[in-house]
Amino acid sequence: MLTLRFIPYNEIHALSSYDRIKKIVDLAKEDQIILIEGKLKKTEEVELIKRTMEEISDKFKGIEIAEVNPQENKDVQFFQKVKDEVINFLLGDRIGFTVIGPATIVKEIKQDPNKIQLLTKDKKK
Amino acid sequence: MGLYGPPNGGKTTLANRICEDWLGETMGSVSRIAHETREIQIKEQIVVKSGNKELMFNLVDTPGIATKIDFEDFMKSGMKKEEAKKRAKEATKGVISSIKWLDEMDAVVVVLDSTKDPYSQVNITIVGNLAARNIPVLIAANKVDLKKSNIEGVKEAFPQYDVIGISAKYGNQLEDFYAALFKLLD
Ligand SMILES: Nc1nc2c(ncn2[C@@H]2O[C@H](COP(=O)(O)OP(=O)(O)OP(=O)(O)O)[C@@H](O)[C@H]2O)c(=O)[nH]1
Ligand SMILES: [Mg+2]
Numbered sequence: 001m002l003t004l005r006f007i008p009y010n011e012i013h014a015l016s017s018y019d020r021i022k023k024i025v026d027l028a029k030e031d032q033i034i035l036i037e038g039k040l041k042k043t044e045e046v047e048l049i050k051r052t053m054e055e056i057s058d059k060f061k062g063i064e065i066a067e068v069n070p071q072e073n074k075d076v077q078f079f080q081k082v083k084d085e086v087i088n089f090l091l092g093d094r095i096g097f098t099v100i101g102p103a104t105i106v107k108e109i110k111q112d113p114n115k116i117q118l119l120t121k122d123k124k125k
Numbered sequence: 126m127g128l129y130g131p132p133n134g135g136k137t138t139l140a141n142r143i144c145e146d147w148l149g150e151t152m153g154s155v156s157r158i159a160h161e162t163r164e165i166q167i168k169e170q171i172v173v174k175s176g177n178k179e180l181m182f183n184l185v186d187t188p189g190i191a192t193k194i195d196f197e198d199f200m201k202s203g204m205k206k207e208e209a210k211k212r213a214k215e216a217t218k219g220v221i222s223s224i225k226w227l228d229e230m231d232a233v234v235v236v237l238d239s240t241k242d243p244y245s246q247v248n249i250t251i252v253g254n255l256a257a258r259n260i261p262v263l264i265a266a267n268k269v270d271l272k273k274s275n276i277e278g279v280k281e282a283f284p285q286y287d288v289i290g291i292s293a294k295y296g297n298q299l300e301d302f303y304a305a306l307f308k309l310l311d
Contacts, residue, residue: 062193103193
């Protein structure tokens with residue numbers, strides 16, 4: 001069974017960077033797919049990779065991660081873009097979503113401005 | 126100057142090419158199996174010349190950065206279980222050291238396989254972290270000798286960066302690459 005765990009912005013933001021990353025890795029180790037409202041900082045993403053590497057075992061093989069930025073459309077007009085940047089600045093990392101799944105379940109996450117495609121793995125015999 | 130990127134992009138092939146061109150020796154071993162480089166490798170004082178200009182730098186080849194490592198993938202490449210597990214363990218440590226070394230870099234060439242989807246989160250994470258640390262970046266879209274190579278795709282994914290298409294293996298467009306290095310390290 002696949003479990004999708006949604007983590008709202010307020011919940012993830014209340015945590016320290018350390019606890020935020022710990023929480024994500026712990027959930028991934030429990031075979032949950034996580035949908036986070038908002039984005040991690042780039043520096044947190046490398047911390048997440050580091051922590052993931054420390055936890056890799058015969059059972060836990062790492063994560064797949066993807067960010068979805070609904071407003072990042074190539075065709076957006078210049079003014080729209082400026083506006084988005086102002087909104088981004090005000091809301092911090094609240095815009096967009098981050099999807100993280102354990103590599104044993106999620107083979108690949110395809111990104112697209114409007115949809116997220118999770119390619120799952122065939123369970124072994 | 127660091128060479129960073131996902132596993133198998135051709136970092137070591139490029140490092141060897143640079144070292145052969147300017148030092149007359151190679152740097153490290155290359156393999157079609159990912160995570161061949163599992164420890165940071167350094168070659169000191171490489172001097173690149175172009176016209177009457179000279180460039181000196183220490184070259185750092187890094188283990189490929191990944192978000193997942195599965196020892197069973199290595200077994201599919203023909204390794205025995207114990208060997209595959211050992212390689213996986215070393216590979217996890219390699220990824221951690223690549224990340225730790227980020228702060229030591231004065232400039233970085235991100236080596237990507239131009240036949241692959243450039244939008245992978247690892248690529249975005251690496252380039253984003255270099256930007257956050259104010260480290261100058263040059264993107265080498267490698268393997269242009271292959272039919273599936275798509276330099277335009279890489280350029281589109283990273284519009285704010287210099288992207289140079291190269292073949293580290295066969296030496297295509299290396300002149301352009303060295304010219305871009307001068308710009309990067311100036
Ligand atoms: N066709 C082609 N193959 C290349 C090129 N550069 C590298 N390769 C091949 O890609 C594979 C990986 O090359 P490496 O240099 O080991 O890649 P790497 O980025 O150092 O990989 P890790 O050390 O695992 O992170 C090898 O089979 C190389 O021969 C190229 O320009 N063209
Ligand atoms: Mg290598």
